[in-house]
Amino acid sequence: EVQLVESGGGLVQPGGSLKLSCAASGFTFSGSAMHWVRQASGKGLEWVGRIRNKANSYATAYAASVNGRFTVSRDDSENTAFLQMNGLKTEDTAVYYCARFDEIALVPTPNWGQGTLVTVSS
Amino acid sequence: DIQMTQSPSSLSASVGDRVTITCRASQGISNYLAWYQQKPGQVPELLIYAASTLQSGVPSRFSGGGSGTDFTLTISSLQPEDVATYYCQKYNSAPLTFGQGTKVEIK
Numbered sequence: 001e002v003q004l005v006e007s008g009g010g011l012v013q014p015g016g017s018l019k020l021s022c023a024a025s026g027f028t029f030s031g032s033a034m035h036w037v038r039q040a041s042g043k044g045l046e047w048v049g050r051i052r053n054k055a056n057s058y059a060t061a062y063a064a065s066v067n068g069r070f071t072v073s074r075d076d077s078e079n080t081a082f083l084q085m086n087g088l089k090t091e092d093t094a095v096y097y098c099a100r101f102d103e104i105a106l107v108p109t110p111n112w113g114q115g116t117l118v119t120v121s122s
Numbered sequence: 123d124i125q126m127t128q129s130p131s132s133l134s135a136s137v138g139d140r141v142t143i144t145c146r147a148s149q150g151i152s153n154y155l156a157w158y159q160q161k162p163g164q165v166p167e168l169l170i171y172a173a174s175t176l177q178s179g180v181p182s183r184f185s186g187g188g189s190g191t192d193f194t195l196t197i198s199s200l201q202p203e204d205v206a207t208y209y210c211q212k213y214n215s216a217p218l219t220f221g222q223g224t225k226v227e228i229k
Contacts, residue, residue, distance in 0.1 A: 035218065037166075044223040045158070045166060045209050050216065061216030064123070097165065101213070108156045108213055110168040110177055 002026035002111045004098050009116030012088055016120070020083040022098030022113055030054060032109075033101040034074060034081035038094035039115075048096070051081065053103045066092075088120045124149045126212055128221035134229045141197040143224045145210035150190045154214035157186055157195045160223075161206045169208075170195065202228055 008020040022034060033056070036048040049062040051072040060072050071084040081098055096118055100111040125148040135141050145155065153173035158166040168177045170186035173193055183198040197204055205228055210221040 037220075044207075045160070045211075045220045047211070047218045047220060050218070063217050107171045108168055108211070112165050112167075114165060 002100070004100065004111055004113035006096065006098055006113040006116040009096065009118045011119045011121065013122050014088060014090055014120055016088050017084070017086045018088065018118060019085070020096055020098075020116055020118070022081040022083075024079045024081070024100070027100065027111070029079040030076050031102070031104055033103050034072070035099045035101055036072060036081075036083045037097045037099055037112075038092075038118075039097070040091075040094040043094075046094075048083070050101065056103060085118070088118075090120050092118065093120045094118060123217055124151065124212060124219060126210055126219050126221040128208075128210055128224050130224060131222065132225040132227070134227045135200050136229045137200055137202060139200045141200050141204075141226060143195045143208055143210075143226075145188075145193040145195070145221050147191045147193075147212055151212045151214045153189050154212055155186075155188070155193050156211045156213060157184075158209045158211065159204075159206045160209065166209065197226075200226075200228070 003025045005023045033052045035050040049072045052059045069087040074081045095115040097115045098113045100109045127146045129144050155173045157170040160166040174186045185196045187194045207223045207225045
């Protein structure tokens with residue numbers, strides 16, 4: 001059974017940092033790209049960023065709204081993806097999901113985590 | 123960056139109605155388009171990828187079409203359990219932008 005479990009969310013002050021983790025199981029992690037998507041309360045889905053697999057040079061990409069502040073990384077030995085968030089703003093408050101993208105077939109998959117809530121507030 | 127625009131933003135239809143949602147890309151994306159369904163309080167679920175390929179387990183009343191810049195998601199016979207917000211997403215290249223969503227309700 002495929003599982004993606006996010007952790008690391010919480011309350012942080014504006015300007016602070018937080019690192020989210022996404023622990024994966026039940027599929028070939030090294031064959032997947034890992035994406036982060038967020039959703040503010042009552043709002044739509046916003047793609048945040050992604051990291052591709054080793055075969056694709058671990059290439060990263062980010063939404064303009066987080067570029068330069070957020071960093072996606074992965075540890076294939078631990079089947080875990082990370083989202084390092086620095087310089088947090090109140091508008092970064094959202095539920096953050098990790099999601100798997102199949103690098104072999106080059107298609108999205110139905111595999112999403114349950115999400116972790118990040119609240120940026122003083 | 124390519125923008126994704128969905129229409130309508132919301133709709134209300136009767137059970138059994140045929141419902142169509144449109145997603146337009148500001149530039150051509152071939153068929154690199156996915157549709158997601160998100161019910162209140164739940165995680166988004168993948169319905170369709172490659173514009174028209176139904177994800178395993180998704181009811182056959184859902185279908186997708188289009189290529190290039192114009193895409194559709196059709197529910198052939200709306201059911202009460204289809205009440206949700208639907209999102210399109212491009213995935214030909216980063217950023218993998220979502221549409222703003224279409225909220226579907228029962229009349």
